[in-house]
Amino acid sequence: MRWVPFAILAYLVIVLQCSLGQMLTFEISAIGSIGPDLAAVAALFIALHARRAADALLAAWVLGFALDLSSASGPGGVTAVGPMALAYVLAAGAVYKIREALFAERVLTRAVIGVIFCLLAHLPWVTLQTILAHNVMTWQAYGARLLQAMAISAYTGVVTPVFYPLLDRVRKWLLSVPAERPGRRR
Amino acid sequence: MRIGQRISKRTVLVVLLAVSMVTALLGARVAPRLRMVGQYVLLPLGEGGIYVSCAVKKHLKNVTGRALSADEIRRLERENLELRGQQVVLEGEREYWRRQVEVIQGIRQSYAPIRDLPCELIPARVVAADALPYGRTRLVNGGNAVGAESGMKVTTRELLTDRSKRLPPNLAAISATALVGRLMETGEFTARLQLVTDSGYGTWARIRRMLDPAHPRTVTIGGVVRRLSDAHNPLVDVWAQGDGHAALTVAGVSAEENVRPGDWLVTRDDDALLPVQIRIGTVTEVRENPRDPHTVNLLIAPHADFASLREVYIVMRLGPGQQAPGNGGK
Structure with missing residues (x-):
């Protein structure tokens, strides 16, 4: 894993999500505001291609923590910093475990795994934030947030195949080339 | 032995996870301070993106929308014609009353102490939105350095003019026409604006x-x-x-x-x-x-219109005896 290019990528993704990401956000009156989680796409890409689990989890933590720092409001008002970092690590860990069984080159697979990653990150995040704000949250509000999280995950799944090839183009800058095994001849 | 060799990535990850658990448990006590640090990083590049985003959303709002039938168009044209006639009459009346009010105000100001809105309006600009769509907040580029503090109200900022030509400087009137929200967190150079539609507002x-x-x-x-x-x-x-x-x-x-x-x-x-x-x-x-x-x-x-919200005023209440320095244009 090349950490300096990754830091630049993480920064650009967060800036993109906080500014131009608003163009992709729209309202559904029954659900609320729906927008894609571009950081999840980046974390998913790293989880699918990182050489070591520790690299994938560290990258997921960085992206999740950056999201925590750049979104201030959510279930129950002011949100805590930290739950999204934990949720991203959980999601990246799960994807890393099952990645050998996936055909990540297929568009549909990428979309489905994008939805799964986002669900694994956002549902625990909503739940954790709700528990932390239990004095102001109601079961009805919690249900509404879960529904919104599912819609955001579905939307992220749709955009994952679009953004994935862009990340694929910079893969060599992000991920180090596998080292040769000792004693192996050219 | 180098430090990098002694501390494995696994150890770093465990420490980071512990840090995020602690910050999560501390909740709103540490979140605003941590976020303010993060916002310094967002500020330099965020503004350009939000400018493009606002411009596109505004344009889309103008070009999309329900198509009108021919009957509706005719009815609207008829109504517009009637309203235009009424507008001419009302403008004449308005001009008369405006002169009357000017005369009365001139007399009042000559004999009474000057009373103004006891607030300073701090101009600020939206530079970023929430990364996740769960909340309704915006990051503005006005912080403690210009006097902004948590809890202060924020209004829209609009340029009022009926001239189609380019205006020379110092002639435009600025109006704060609607409440946008309040500041929920402030740092030295940035503040987090909670919109009125946010669930916590x-x-x-x-x-x-x-x-x-x-x-x-x-x-x-x-x-x-x-x-x-x-x-x-x-x-x-x-x-x-x-x-x-x-x-x-x-x-x-x-x-x-x-x-x-x-x-x-x-x-x-x-x-x-x-x-x-x-x-x-x-x-x-x-x-x-x-x-x-x-x-x-x-x-x-x-x-x-929060989709195209760019320019705002942060309203700072002045203490007794203080005068608003920049209220002249309002």
């Missing part, structure tokens, strides 16, 4: 009932039925809060107040932080309260 406000001679209405006050008129149109005190989506809600308004769609929700002029009445939104729906048939719940659409 709540404020005391008033309903101003709009009078329409074609549809007169009555209200019941103390068992007495009275017809609303210009002379008798009391404001209704309410608690409004954001619904977390795109509107505000007001619960438990007495049905006898006869609030209707089209009425305005305005700020209270006795508010300690914003002592003036400006619009917050317009009532779009009046629903019966299923728990209490004597009351109604209101749904209010905000007056400000």
Whole structure:
């Protein structure tokens, strides 16, 4: 894993999500505001291609923590910093475990795994934030947030195949080339 | 031995996870401070992106929308013609009354002490939005350095002019026309603005009932039925809060107040932080309260367009004896 290019990528993704990401956000009156989680796409890409689990989890933590720092409001008002970092690590860990069984080159697979990653990150995040704000949250509000999280995950799944090839183009800058095994001849 | 060799990535990860657990448990006590540090990083590149995003959303709003039928277009053209005629008459009357008011104000100002809005309006610009769509906040580039503090109210900033030509400097009038929200976190150079539609936002406000001679209405006050008129149109005190989506809600308004769609929700002029009445939104729906048939719940659409919100004023209340330095243009 090349950490300096990754830091630049993480920064650009967060800036993109906080500014131009608003163009992709729209309202559904029954659900609320729906927008894609571009950081999840980046974390998913790293989880699918990182050489070591520790690299994938560290990258997921960085992206999740950056999201925590750049979104201030959510279930129950002011949100805590930290739950999204934990949720991203959980999601990246799960994807890393099952990645050998996936055909990540297929568009549909990428979309489905994008939805799964986002669900694994956002549902625990909503739940954790709700528990932390239990004095102001109601079961009805919690249900509404879960529904919104599912819609955001579905939307992220749709955009994952679009953004994935862009990340694929910079893969060599992000991920180090596998080292040769000792004693192996050219 | 190098430090990098001694500390494995696994150890770093465990430490980071522990850090995020601690910050999560500390919740709102540390979150604002941590976020302010992060916002310094967002500030340099965020503004360009939000500018493009606002411009595109504004354009899309203009070009999309429901297509009108030929009958509707003809009806609207007819109405426009009638309204244009009425506008000419009203403009003549307005000009007459404006001169009268100027004369009266001139006399009053000559003999009375100057009273102005005891607030300073700090211009600021939206530079980033929430990364996740769960919340309704914006990052503005006005922090403690310019006097902004948590809790301060924020309004829209609009340029008022009826000239189609490019204006020379110092002639434009700036108006703060609608409440946008309040500052929830402030740092040295940035502040986090909580929009009125955010689920955590709540404020005391008033309903101003709009009078329409074609549809007169009555209200019941103390068992007495009275017809609303210009002379008798009391404001209704309410608690409004954001619904977390795109509107505000007001619960438990007495049905006898006869609030209707089209009425305005305005700020209270006795508010300690914003002592003036400006619009917050317009009532779009009046629903019966299923728990209490004597009351109604209101749904209010905000007056400000948050999709294209760029320029705002942070309202700073001045202490006794202080004068607002930059209020001249308002």
